Amino acid sequence: MVNVMTWDSKEANTIKEPKVFKNFTYDTDTDGGCLEKFDDIINIMKDIEDDINNICELYKQLEDSYDMFTDYNDKMEKNVSNLNESLRRARMVFKNMLSDMQERVRELQKTDTTLIDDLESIALLIGETQNKITKSPEDKLKEIYPNGAPQTPEEAYKDIVSVDVPITLKDGTKTTTKVNLNKAIAEDVKAALQEAQDAGFKVYEVQGYNWKGDDDNLSAHCYGLAIDINVAENPCVPIEQAGAPNIDWQPHSNEYSIGVDNPLVQAMEKRGWSWGGYWESKKDYMHFSYTNS
Numbered sequence: 001m002v003n004v005m006t007w008d009s010k011e012a013n014t015i016k017e018p019k020v021f022k023n024f025t026y027d028t029d030t031d032g033g034c035l036e037k038f039d040d041i042i043n044i045m046k047d048i049e050d051d052i053n054n055i056c057e058l059y060k061q062l063e064d065s066y067d068m069f070t071d072y073n074d075k076m077e078k079n080v081s082n083l084n085e086s087l088r089r090a091r092m093v094f095k096n097m098l099s100d101m102q103e104r105v106r107e108l109q110k111t112d113t114t115l116i117d118d119l120e121s122i123a124l125l126i127g128e129t130q131n132k133i134t135k136s137p138e139d140k141l142k143e144i145y146p147n148g149a150p151q152t153p154e155e156a157y158k159d160i161v162s163v164d165v166p167i168t169l170k171d172g173t174k175t176t177t178k179v180n181l182n183k184a185i186a187e188d189v190k191a192a193l194q195e196a197q198d199a200g201f202k203v204y205e206v207q208g209y210n211w212k213g214d215d216d217n218l219s220a221h222c223y224g225l226a227i228d229i230n231v232a233e234n235p236c237v238p239i240e241q242a243g244a245p246n247i248d249w250q251p252h253s254n255e256y257s258i259g260v261d262n263p264l265v266q267a268m269e270k271r272g273w274s275w276g277g278y279w280e281s282k283k284d285y286m287h288f289s290y291t292n293s
């Protein structure tokens with residue numbers, strides 16, 4: 001007797017459980033002639049079983065792969081969804097950034113325009129100041145009087161205006177006083193006196209237009225192009241008395257005297273004027289002139 005396995009066609013359909021062969025008993029004594037053929041059939045069946053096992057294994061692998069693919073697909077879908085959300089947010093952030101940048105560029109453009117305007121004003125001011133400082137007294141006079149300087153007080157008075165300039169009284173009161181000046185420089189004088197007052201120098205007295213001097217040597221006062229400040233504390237003295245202890249000019253001890261470091265000297269020089277305290281023929285400490293005379 002030998003045990004052989006047989007193929008169960010019913011179970012062969014359920015691939016997951018490939019127990020398709022069953023043992024049955026074969027009697028060698030009664031049917032010995034068929035044995036060889038049975039062996040062949042059994043071998044073929046074994047091959048088929050191997051194939052089926054392989055197919056089952058492949059199917060399992062396929063199933064696992066499918067599960068993995070499904071998982072992967074789910075994850076991918078989630079990732080794509082997250083990615084889209086991130087992209088949407090990034091786009092929004094980027095859009096806001098762009099708006100901010102545009103706004104900043106617009107603001108910068110505004111600032112830039114202001115800056116350029118300021119620089120142009122400064123350049124103009126430097127040019128004007130340079131021009132005033134470097135122009136000769138003759139050129140300055142020619143500029144104010146293109147047809148020639150006035151020869152009589154009546155002629156000169158045509159260009160004189162009365163302006164209110166800031167002063168500080170001796171009791172400390174800040175007020176204004178009227179002074180007659182050439183209309184070409186009146187505003188400059190006013191501004192310079194304001195600067196000096198702001199810097200703490202007390203100008204209590206300002207004199208302007210005054211027809212004086214001789215016919216050959218007219219003072220700048222004749223054209224309203226000179227001013228005298230705090231006359232009592234800033235006398236006009238011969239050169240040999242300059243700085244003498246007995247004169248009334250005492251810039252270190254008298255707050256009304258004008259010294260070289262006085263803010264009014266700086267404010268006037270900046271506007272093209274010169275101070276009589278710098279003259280070398282005499283010292284006219286009260287005197288400022290646009291034409292150095």
Ligand SMILES: [Zn+2]
Pocket residue numbers: 221226227228284286287288
């Ligand atoms: Zn003078």
